Each structure stands twice: as structure tokens, then as C-alpha cells.
Amino acid sequence: xxxxxxxxxxxGLSTASNIRKLDKNAKITVITRDENIAYSPCAIPYVLxxxxxxxxxxxxxxxxxxxxxxIEVITRAEVFExxxxxxxxxxxxxxxxxxxxxxxxxxxxxxxxxxxxxxxPITPPIEGTDLEGVFKIRTIKDGETIKKWAQKSKKVxxxxxxxxxxxxxxxxxxxxxxVTINEMLPQIVPRSLDPSMALIVQKYLEKEGIxxxxxxxxxxxxxxxxxxxxxxxxxxxxxDMVIMATGVRPETKLAKMAGCELGRxxxxxxxxxxxxxxxxxxxGDCVEVVDAITGHPTQSPLGSTAVRQAKIAARNIxxxxxxxxxxxxxxxxxxxxxxxxxVGLTESFATQNGMEVISGKSRALTKARxxxxxxxxxxxxxxxxxxRIIGCQIIAKERVAERVDTMALAIAKNVTCHELSTxxxxxxxxxxxxxDPIILAAEAACEKLKNSLKNK
Amino acid sequence: xxxxxxxxxxxGLSTASNIRKLDKNAKITVITRDENIAYSPCAIPYVLxxxxxxxxxxxxxxxxxxxxxxIEVITRAEVFExxxxxxxxxxxxxxxxxxxxxxxxxxxxxxxxxxxxxxxPITPPIEGTDLEGVFKIRTIKDGETIKKWAQKSKKVxxxxxxxxxxxxxxxxxxxxxxVTINEMLPQIVPRSLDPSMALIVQKYLEKEGIxxxxxxxxxxxxxxxxxxxxxxxxxxxxxDMVIMATGVRPETKLAKMAGCELGRxxxxxxxxxxxxxxxxxxxGDCVEVVDAITGHPTQSPLGSTAVRQAKIAARNIxxxxxxxxxxxxxxxxxxxxxxxxxVGLTESFATQNGMEVISGKSRALTKARxxxxxxxxxxxxxxxxxxRIIGCQIIAKERVAERVDTMALAIAKNVTCHELSTxxxxxxxxxxxxxDPIILAAEAACEKLKNSLKNK
Numbered sequence: 001x002x003x004x005x006x007x008x009x010x011x012g013l014s015t016a017s018n019i020r021k022l023d024k025n026a027k028i029t030v031i032t033r034d035e036n037i038a039y040s041p042c043a044i045p046y047v048l049x050x051x052x053x054x055x056x057x058x059x060x061x062x063x064x065x066x067x068x069x070x071i072e073v074i075t076r077a078e079v080f081e082x083x084x085x086x087x088x089x090x091x092x093x094x095x096x097x098x099x100x101x102x103x104x105x106x107x108x109x110x111x112x113x114x115x116x117x118x119x120x121p122i123t124p125p126i127e128g129t130d131l132e133g134v135f136k137i138r139t140i141k142d143g144e145t146i147k148k149w150a151q152k153s154k155k156v157x158x159x160x161x162x163x164x165x166x167x168x169x170x171x172x173x174x175x176x177x178x179v180t181i182n183e184m185l186p187q188i189v190p191r192s193l194d195p196s197m198a199l200i201v202q203k204y205l206e207k208e209g210i211x212x213x214x215x216x217x218x219x220x221x222x223x224x225x226x227x228x229x230x231x232x233x234x235x236x237x238x239x240d241m242v243i244m245a246t247g248v249r250p251e252t253k254l255a256k257m258a259g260c261e262l263g264r265x266x267x268x269x270x271x272x273x274x275x276x277x278x279x280x281x282x283x284g285d286c287v288e289v290v291d292a293i294t295g296h297p298t299q300s301p302l303g304s305t306a307v308r309q310a311k312i313a314a315r316n317i318x319x320x321x322x323x324x325x326x327x328x329x330x331x332x333x334x335x336x337x338x339x340x341x342x343v344g345l346t347e348s349f350a351t352q353n354g355m356e357v358i359s360g361k362s363r364a365l366t367k368a369r370x371x372x373x374x375x376x377x378x379x380x381x382x383x384x385x386x387x388r389i390i391g392c393q394i395i396a397k398e399r400v401a402e403r404v405d406t407m408a409l410a411i412a413k414n415v416t417c418h419e420l421s422t423x424x425x426x427x428x429x430x431x432x433x434x435x436d437p438i439i440l441a442a443e444a445a446c447e448k449l450k451n452s453l454k455n456k
Numbered sequence: 457x458x459x460x461x462x463x464x465x466x467x468g469l470s471t472a473s474n475i476r477k478l479d480k481n482a483k484i485t486v487i488t489r490d491e492n493i494a495y496s497p498c499a500i501p502y503v504l505x506x507x508x509x510x511x512x513x514x515x516x517x518x519x520x521x522x523x524x525x526x527i528e529v530i531t532r533a534e535v536f537e538x539x540x541x542x543x544x545x546x547x548x549x550x551x552x553x554x555x556x557x558x559x560x561x562x563x564x565x566x567x568x569x570x571x572x573x574x575x576x577p578i579t580p581p582i583e584g585t586d587l588e589g590v591f592k593i594r595t596i597k598d599g600e601t602i603k604k605w606a607q608k609s610k611k612v613x614x615x616x617x618x619x620x621x622x623x624x625x626x627x628x629x630x631x632x633x634x635v636t637i638n639e640m641l642p643q644i645v646p647r648s649l650d651p652s653m654a655l656i657v658q659k660y661l662e663k664e665g666i667x668x669x670x671x672x673x674x675x676x677x678x679x680x681x682x683x684x685x686x687x688x689x690x691x692x693x694x695x696d697m698v699i700m701a702t703g704v705r706p707e708t709k710l711a712k713m714a715g716c717e718l719g720r721x722x723x724x725x726x727x728x729x730x731x732x733x734x735x736x737x738x739x740g741d742c743v744e745v746v747d748a749i750t751g752h753p754t755q756s757p758l759g760s761t762a763v764r765q766a767k768i769a770a771r772n773i774x775x776x777x778x779x780x781x782x783x784x785x786x787x788x789x790x791x792x793x794x795x796x797x798x799v800g801l802t803e804s805f806a807t808q809n810g811m812e813v814i815s816g817k818s819r820a821l822t823k824a825r826x827x828x829x830x831x832x833x834x835x836x837x838x839x840x841x842x843x844r845i846i847g848c849q850i851i852a853k854e855r856v857a858e859r860v861d862t863m864a865l866a867i868a869k870n871v872t873c874h875e876l877s878t879x880x881x882x883x884x885x886x887x888x889x890x891x892d893p894i895i896l897a898a899e900a901a902c903e904k905l906k907n908s909l910k911n912k
Contacts, residue, residue, distance in 0.1 A: 040824060040826075040885055040890075042884065042885060043826065043827070046885060046886065051827070051886065052826055052827060052828065052885075057826040060825060060826070302883065303883055303890050304880070304881060304882065304883035304890055305880075307890050307891060308878055311877075311878065312878065322878065325878065327880060328880055330880045330881060330882040331882055331883075331884075332882040332883065332884045332887055333884050334884055334886040334887050339886075339887060341882055343880075343882070368499065368514075369516065370496075370508055370513040370514050370516070371499070371502065371507070371508060372507065372508065399857070399858055400887070401882050401884065401888050402855055402857075402858030402859050402861070402862060403858050403861075404882040405858070405862050405880075405881045405892070405894075406858060406862040408879070408881065408882065409862055409866060409869070409871075409879060410865060412879065412880065413869040413871075421767075422764055422767065422768065422780070422781065423864070423865060423868065424760070424761075424764070424781075424783060424784055424786045424799075424864045424868065425760060425786060425861045425864065426760065426786040426787055426788040426797055426857050426860040426861055426864065427758065427759055427760035427787075427788065427857075428498065428787075428788045428789050428790055428857065429496055429499045429502060429508075429514075430502065430507070430790040430795075431790050431795060431857040432857050434466065434760055435763060436861070438861075
């Protein structure tokens with residue numbers, strides 16, 4: 001069996017590894033445009049901040065490591081033709097460093113093709129984005145270029161206050177730059193946090209010396225060859241660097257070329273991760289998934305999602321069978337000391353989509369009150385009118401990620417705030433409170449529901 | 457409505473607070489033998505180790521705090537008579553400091569009685585346990601006495617390698633003593649950890665300079681008035697202090713006096729936390745509960761259990777209704793830097809009780825491999841032959857408690873290792889791995905199941 005995988009990120013390489021585990025004999029080829037493989041793009045900001053020393057540290061494997069498992073990885077290669085009728089692809093080698101096709105074109109045939117082309121950063125339609133000093137973030141090379149430029153810069157504006165935007169802002173702040181984050185919407189992390197929770201993170205960023213401009217869009221970036229400043233409707237200021245962290249658009253070009261059906265957001269796949277063409281699978285940021293709460297198509301551009309999808313795709317390609325389940329987009333981020341996470345829907349998203357919801361909040365501690373080093377923790381739990389939990393947001397300086405995971409499971413298993421409020425949690429003074437902050441938030445949600453029933 | 461609660465620990469006081477939330481007018485009286493209330497006995501070792509400064513720090517409330525919520529708390533009072541026919545109790549004041557009844561006896565009538573008398577330390581039948589320098593651990597007073605004695609001691613033997621034993625041993629080690637832990641069974645933490653996991657904790661203790669003697673029982677404690685040494689079948693050595701951490705026996709005397717039915721282990725209660733006498737409820741270490749996996753009666757002497765039971769008892773007394781669910785005994789402990797936790801059944805317990813089980817293990821990291829400060833984490837997951845998870849043990853120097861909570865929910869919701877292996881977990885390099893160690897353990901369990909099916 002011959003399998004060709006396009007893309008050397010988490011989705012593509014995990015698919016390759018998982019197929020190899022299940023099938024000793026398959027011929028597996030991974031093709032990527034990038035010169036590096038198997039790195040964690042979400043770790044780029046941590047190299048800027050100095051929390052990780054070098055960009056090479058975040059590269060976890062080399063092509064040779066895969067060759068040991070009989071997986072061929074071809075880097076710096078651009079697939080320019082996919083024929084799903086013939087079951088062939090063609091690629092060109094990209095000349096080292098120049099990124100110009102060298103003209104050497106190779107054809108490969110496949111039994112199964114896996115499209116894991118990821119997403120490409122979106123450049124918003126602002127004048128001046130082509131100036132030197134305006135950066136997007138996708139590859140390690142982008143990270144290296146940004147780091148070099150930042151070393152000779154003083155003032156940077158990060159456009160977009162999603163996770164990558166905030167993490168980049170913090171990294172650049174740690175490099176000593178004057179940092180401004182600019183988000184068009186009236187709050188940071190609009191996709192994952194409700195306004196009151198976003199404000200906690202915003203205040204932390206501001207305490208760390210990062211300026212936050214909300215609710216206005218940049219009109220243009222000024223400069224002759226390189227960035228000199230940014231202009232808004234009501235103000236303008238100097239800057240020598242602009243980072244575009246304005247989101248990612250699924251790369252669907254090759255999938256389209258293969259004839260795969262596209263959905264509202266990206267490549268359509270069934271629960272086997274199979275596209276509309278039976279011999280073509282797709283995983284990672286280039287596919288759309290089903291939201292577990294709304295049942296509607298959505299995007300889940302997370303490394304953890306790509307890895308789960310890779311496992312499912314591999315099992316199906318190898319004939320073992322498995323289904324990818326609707327997603328809750330469980331996410332977590334750590335900015336400096338502050339950890340924040342979210343799973344399911346925010347109250348704002350639910351309300352905007354016509355859903356009736358209530359939310360319960362708690363503000364408590366991560367350890368027993370008397371235990372030194374206890375940190376404040378904030379929990380917000382969103383429930384539907386029957387008490388079913390549909391979302392949860394958590395912020396603290398420790399122990400957030402695993403609580404998000406507990407809540408992801410609770411939501412996946414249709415747990416209500418009533419049930420959760422008497423659920424068993426572990427306790428020891430140095431690591432928790434005798435009543436977990438999650439339980440307190442569930443209790444607050446129960447109380448809200450009771451009062452809302454009374455008022456009806 | 458008049459409610460009398462006997463016991464000023466987590467169970468008794470939480471019941472009082474919860475009733476007050478639901479019923480503004482109830483007359484609530486709490487009676488306790490202890491001179492302190494509302495403290496965390498499990499925090500006593502942390503005062504010895506110096507992680508918490510003073511014993512007074514672990515007392516979270518004073519009787520006056522409860523009086524503000526119109527809850528009367530009577531300390532240093534011994535209930536000596538319960539008449540469930542008359543619905544009355546009688547107590548004597550214990551003279552301050554002397555603990556001798558002063559003869560002043562008071563009668564109280566009640567509509568509901570709540571027995572929250574906890575457990576009493578078990579003294580094993582060893583010669584010499586009445587010598588000066590032999591201690592049990594139950595109250596703050598015990599903690600203070602131990603601390604004083606330890607300050608003039610050199611060598612201590614802690615008998616019993618359960619959680620309290622280990623935590624006390626570590627606390628005394630931090631005070632500078634030469635510490636030996638002695639456990640009759642061939643491993644430490646026999647109730648919550650399987651041998652291979654217990655060994656990880658044991659090695660940590662040994663690295664911290666604590667000696668561990670396993671698989672032999674102490675024959676006697678020698679000394680004239682005070683402890684001078686301990687004697688085993690094959691060795692004996694000097695010691696000037698012995699701590700008995702050999703478990704706790706439910707205090708059921710008053711429940712018996714009230715005519716409440718006892719079960720195999722302790723006071724029998726239904727899912728409302730009601731004893732066989734409808735006007736008498738019981739919560740905390742003095743009751744027995746149902747094991748969620750085996751369905752058999754078991755004990756759950758945990759503060760977190762007492763607090764959950766208190767909520768259920770209060771709701772039922774106040775007429776709101778609620779059911780206490782079978783327990784999984786989710787627990788966590790932190791000894792120095794090492795955190796370990798367990799939930800559900802161990803493989804050993806299951807096997808000894810005739811259950812067929814398999815287990816999957818993982819050894820991974822708490823952060824991305826390249827992120828500084830990533831710590832080793834060990835997970836062991838126990839499943840039945842259909843893959844249903846029935847237990848999980850986790851050890852690492854961070855982020856254990858919340859993973860135990862995730863697993864508690866997974867077990868409570870009948871999740872299988874197959875389902876868990878594709879469950880959504882959050883990910884960010886500074887706080888997790890892209891595939892969580894829990895998932896890796898679930899995958900290992902799936903693999904074991906597959907192989908065990910093949911061999912059949």
C-alpha cells in the first residue's frame with residue numbers, strides 16, 4: 001500500500017507514524033514545503049520570550065528519525081498537481097534557501113493521499129502590509145526573521161489578540177520591546193473567553209507593560225520601505241515592526257485540485273477523516289469539523305486536534321476503523337505566569353447564536369487558604385437552561401490545563417451543573433481546596449438556574 | 457426546626473453551614489470534644505515540615521465565625537447520652553485543658569441529629585504503645601505535642617505507610633530527625649497504589665533520606681517510661697519517638713447508643729445520608745459508603761468525601777432532596793515535591809477480589825519535551841476486560857491532582873480506555889504534551905486488551 005501525505009506538521013507526521021504502527025509494510029511518503037519538520041509552531045513565542053533557548057530546540061524530529069521507521073520525508077518540495085483519478089501527485093523541489101522551484105518535477109502514485117496542508121496566515125486588507133518589518137507567523141523561519149528584526153527594533157504593534165497574538169506580544173515584551181496589541185473587537189481572546197474573563201488576562205498583560213488597544217481597526221501602516229508607524233482613525237504612532245496575528249485561513253488549494261468537496265470553512269471530511277473522494281483523507285487545520293454543542297461545522301486549528309485526527313485517519317487507512325468525534329475546542333495558553341483555558345462555547349457566542357444560557361462563576365484559590373503560594377483562580381461555567389454544561393473558562397497562575405481537560409470530559413459526557421456539584425474531586429492542602437473551584441462555579445450555576453426558574 | 461450536630465470537623469461543620477444556606481430559621485447547634493474547630497487535620501504534617509508556619513494557621517474558623525451565621529458551636533463538650541426515642545442528647549462540659557468532665561450536664565432536644573464523630577486512631581496491639589514518646593495523630597493538640605517532642609528527639613519510627621504516615625515522616629525529616637517508616641505490608645501506600653507505582657514514591661522518600669522498612673511488623677517498643685527503641689523479629693534499634701499512623705477506626709459509639717444500624721465497617725446510611733433511624737443522619741469518617749466499582753460497602757475517610765456528604769445530608773434535612781453517590785476514593789498527596797494520586801481500584805485490589813483486569817502504563821512529561829522544567833509523570837490505568845476504566849494512579853512533581861479529577865469523572869461516567877484514547881485534551885507547550893500522558897496510558901491499555909484478546 002502506497003500512502004502520500006502532503007504536509008509535515010502535527011497532522012501529517014502523526015498520520016504517518018500512526019499508519020506505520022498499524023501497517024509494517026505500507027510505503028509512506030511525507031512531502032512538505034518547509035525546510036523543517038516536526039516542530040511546534042505554537043512554541044515560536046516561547047523562543048522569543050527566552051523561555052526556550054533556541055529555535056532548534058522546538059524541532060522534535062529530523063527526516064532521518066522518520067527514515068528509521070521507514071517513513072520517507074521530502075522537505076522543500078511543493079506539490080503542484082494532484083490527480084485523484086490517476087491517484088498521482090507531482091511535486092517540484094524548491095531550491096535550498098531560495099524557495100524558487102528548481103524545475104525538477106517528480107511524480108508519485110498513491111493508494112491513499114492525506115492532505116495535511118494546514119493553514120496560511122491571513123493578511124488583512126490594510127495599506128502597508130507589504131512593507132519591510134511587517135511579519136506573519138507560521139514557520140520557524142518566520143520566527144527567526146522576527147527575532148532578528150526585533151533585536152534592532154524598539155516598538156512593535158501586534159495586530160490580533162488571539163492566542164498567538166498575545167503569546168507573541170509577551171515574547172517580544174520579554175525581548176525588551178515596547179509592545180502594543182491591537183484587536184478590532186472590543187475584547188482580547190474573543191473566540192475563547194467571555195468579556196469579564198478576557199479582562200483578567202488583559203489586566204495581566206497591562207501589568208506586564210503591554211499596551212492594549214481594543215475595538216478599533218488599523219487603517220494603515222506607514223513607511224517608505226520599512227514600517228515607520230501605524231495609523232488609526234483617531235490616533236497614529238511610530239512603530240518599527242508590525243506582527244500580523246490575524247488568524248489563519250485553511251489551505252485548501254490542493255484539496256480543491258483533487259476534487260474534494262469544500263464545506264463552509266474548509267475541506268469537508270466524514271467522521272473517518274475521509275474527503276468526498278474515498279482515496280483522499282485530510283487532517284489538521286485544513287479541514288472543518290463539527291462543533292459538539294451546536295452540531296454546526298466549525299474550525300479547530302489546534303495541534304491537539306490535528307494529532308487526534310491523524311490517529312483516526314491512520315486507523316481508517318490501515319483498515320482498523322475509528323471515528324473522529326465533534327470537537328469542544330479545549331484550549332489552554334500560558335502567558336508569562338498566567339495560564340488560561342477554555343472549552344466549549346462562551347456565553348457571548350451562545351447568546352449571539354440565539355441560545356438561552358446562564359453562567360456560574362467562582363473566584364477561589366488553587367491550594368488550601370493557609371498553604372503558602374495559593375494562587376487566585378477564576379472559573380466561569382456556561383450552562384443551558386436544563387443545566388447541561390456547554391462551556392467553561394478558567395484562569396489562574398497554575399493548574400488550569402488539567403481542569404480544562406476535566407471540563408472537556410464533563411461537557412462531552414453531557415454532565416449538568418447539578419451533577420458536577422456533587423462530583424468527586426481529590427483534595428490535599430498543598431494542591432487543592434477541599435471544595436474545588438470548579439464545584440463552586442457549578443454551585444453558582446445551579447443557584448442561577450434556580451433563581452431564573454423562580455422568575456418565570 | 458432544631459438540629460444538633462455532633463462533631464466539629466469537616467463533616468459536622470459543613471452540614472451546619474449547608475443547612476443554614478437552605479433554612480434561615482433552623483436552630484443549629486454543633487457540639488465537639490475538641491477545643492479547636494474547623495481545622496484541617498491533614499495539614500498537621502505541613503506544620504511539622506515548616507511548609508505552613510503555625511498550627512493556628514490551619515484553623516480556618518472560630519466558633520464566633522459560626523455564631524455570625526447563627527450557628528452555635530459548643531467546644532470541649534462530650535455527648536454521653538443519645539435518646540433517639542425522646543429525640544434528646546446530653547453532654548458534659550469538659551473542663552478546660554484537663555479533659556475531665558466538670559459534671560455540668562446539659563440536655564438538648566432535636567428534630568434532626570447529625571452524627572459526625574469521625575474516626576479514632578487505631579493503636580495496634582504492640583507492647584509499649586503506652587510509653588511516653590508514642591504518639592497518635594488526630595487533633596491539633598496531637599500535632600503540637602508531637603512537634604514539641606520532636607524538637608528534643610533524634611530518631612523517630614513512623615508505623616504505617618499510608619498517606620498520613622508518609623506525610624508525617626516527611627514533616628519530621630524536615631525537622632531534622634532521623635526518620636524510619638515501617639509498614640507491615642510489602643509496599644507503601646497499599647490502599648491506593650500498586651507495587652510498581654508505590655516504588656516510585658518509596659524511592660523519592662529514600663532519596664530524601666527517609667528509611668523504609670517493609671513487610672515486617674514491629675514486635676515491641678522498648679523503654680522504661682519513655683521510648684528507647686523498637687524491636688523486630690530480626691533487628692532492633694534505638695528510637696526516642698514512635699508515631700502510630702496505623703489507620704483510623706470509625707467512632708460509632710454514639711450512633712450505636714442512638715440505635716442506628718451498623719454496617720460492615722461503620723454506621724450504615726442510605727443515599728440521603730440518613731441512618732436506620734429517620735431523624736438521625738450521619739456523615740464523614742464514621743459512616744460507610746458504597747464503592748462505585750465493586751458495589752460493596754467501603755470506607756472513604758477523606759475530607760473531600762465528608763464535605764460532599766455534608767451537602768447531601770443538609771439538603772435532605774432541609775427538605776431539598778439529594779443523593780450521595782457511590783465513591784471512587786479520589787485522593788492526592790504531596791510529599792515534598794512529589795505529588796501522587798489515585799482513584800478507583802488498584803490492580804492488586806481488583807485481582808485479590810477476583811476481578812479480571814489489565815493495566816496500561818505511560819511514562820511521559822508534564823510539558824512539551826523542549827520546554828524547560830518539564831517533569832516526569834507516571835500514569836497507570838486499570839481496566840476491566842471490556843476496557844472500562846476502573847482505576848488510575850498518577851505520580852509527578854506537578855499537575856497530578858487535576859488529572860486524578862479528570863480520571864474520577866471518566867470512571868464515574870463509565871468511560872473505556874478506547875474512548876479515552878481519542879478524548880479531547882487541551883495543549884500548550886508550557887503546560888502539557890500534545891498527547892497527554894493519560895491518553896498514552898489509555899493507548900497502552902487498549903494495546904494490552906488487544907493482545908489479551910489475541911491470546912484467547
